[in-house]
Amino acid sequence: MAKITLSNLAHSYAGAPASRDDYQLKPTIDHVWDDGEAYALLGPSGCGKTTLLNIISGLLVPSQGRILFDDTDVTALSTAARNVAQVFQFPVVYDTMTVYENLAFPLRNRGGSAAYVDRRVKTIAEMIGMTGDLDRRAHGLTADAKQKISLGRGMVREDVSAILFDEPLTVIDPHMKWELRTELKTLHREFGHTMIYVTHDQTEALTFADKVVVMLDGEVVQLGTPVELFERPEHTFVGFFIGSPGMNVLPATVEGDTAFLGGHAVPLGRAFSHAGADGIEIGVRPEFVSLSDGDDGLPIKVTRVEDVGRHLVVRTDFDGTEVNVIAPEGASISDRHNRILFDPQGIHVYSDGWIVDSDRRAARGGGKR
């Protein structure tokens, strides 16, 4: 178990990168990941999350920067020496071995005593629900079962610095997915391993992790708890990617405590005097937008209403831009509703994609950017 420090990290697969765009992980990534926490690396395909994971596990050597486990520099150490476990997206099982031998393999390679190996294998088999199959050969099992073995092999060692998961539940069917994720959570609470879980599924990330690391195009755009990601997305991408539907992002101009959207004034509730001039957008989660039949707010037309069970998702059209509204289940939506109101609490101002601090927050010295 260890605290993981990423220092001045960047990676490019192709030799000498000429520009920032040639990096798979853009310079620089600097983070400290706390011991015993469960992290999710979340982002769309190709954003560099697997690259970052492989750098942490040592399968890949970064082009620049260092990785520290606790206070030891492990950048040059092999995977085995780092003592990490990793589970891959597609099942890797040793076909000629039985399920038991598969699970025992990482322990036996490290010279675990027979009694210890036996005890651990039985515990893990119980956890992944394969106690009855221990003597079967791994060859010919279903993809589900094989992936459970892979997961089991990842968790069989107790003394690992961290357990890394690379979209491990992709091939597992939805019901089992839920169950295994719960098992992983339980295991995490019980043993307190540092866990890093790569996924492109926000539900998976938010339910699994204490902290979510959102990545886009080789950059970490935000690292925070699920609540932070929801309440204060630091980048429009985070707002858009997390949430269902995601945050509404609208181009605007900001003057003091008012935003102007196509000539309509929207009160912000707080002043943003240093928001700059170009690329200004405001972001509002659908949860903070309400429909109105009054004269205030932005003029819209309701285009579609989707009942998702817990609430209604109302799709509206504001001057050619889609704005989503979440309305309570059972609300009657009609053409009378031709305006939307934003709750100032839920409005964020963005410049070139990144969040802009309000004057008050900036004075307090809050925010990183």
Added chain:
Amino acid sequence: MNKTLNHRAWWMVLPVLILVAMNAVIPLMTVVNFSVQEEFYGEFSFVGLQWFADTLADERFQNALIRQLGFTFTILAIEIPLGIAIALTIPRSGVWASVCLVLMALPLLIPWNVVGAMWNIYALPDIGFLGYTLNSAAGLFGHDPASGPWFDYTQEPVAAWFTVVLMDVWHWTSLVVLLAYAGLQSIDNAYYQAARIDGASRWAVFRYIQLPKMKHTLTIAVLLRFMDSFMIYTEPSVLTGGGPGNSTTFLSIDLVKVALGQQDLGNAAAMSIIYFLMILLVSWLFYTLTMQGGKK
């Protein structure tokens, strides 16, 4: 449901049937025909399985069979492990991978009789590079040249065997290399990564990842090498002509001597069929056994 019957489709198959009949079925039946009849000045008489009984009891046939088995198992024991070992050292990708593969494929492109002729000259005790080198080396270690060359495949059965085996290894190990390499290429990188995570040793990676994944292509390699070496004719025929004495007279060489040298068609036909059945049986056994191991 109504099935449309259209017998005209059979005409489409006819050319292939004729072709197969001409080049396989009819020649084979001719051989079967010869194997159960006695020919005497153009008169044929049915003799049943007499030729088969004679052939199997014939010491000359038995000896050729023993030599054949000895040869086949020797070259398999050398070529398969050597082929795997070489395949493991070829890079997985890049320019050098292509260079290695092209170099590896070269011996396979040389006509078999040319291979025989090449080694015939290469191993000659007095002027061949191999023979000369070996004999010079033997001289350094105290061999007296007056008593004749130390290495002479035209006179010494051991030297002849050594040369034939070496020639076959040179000629055919490449095939095993290429097949083993194809098997290795099919292994997903995730397996190697997982093995590193699991702390597997180099040997464990070979034993539990590479070997199982190579199994199918290796099965094919063993089958091909078994059949080919069991039927080997051209190369030893050019290299040693079956000698010295009968020491490198393998089954096919013996068969040709019986059939064409002695015009003993009944015996030769029986030999051919026994020979054919042996190859068929071993190949089938081997294939069934290995492929069954994979299922369950």
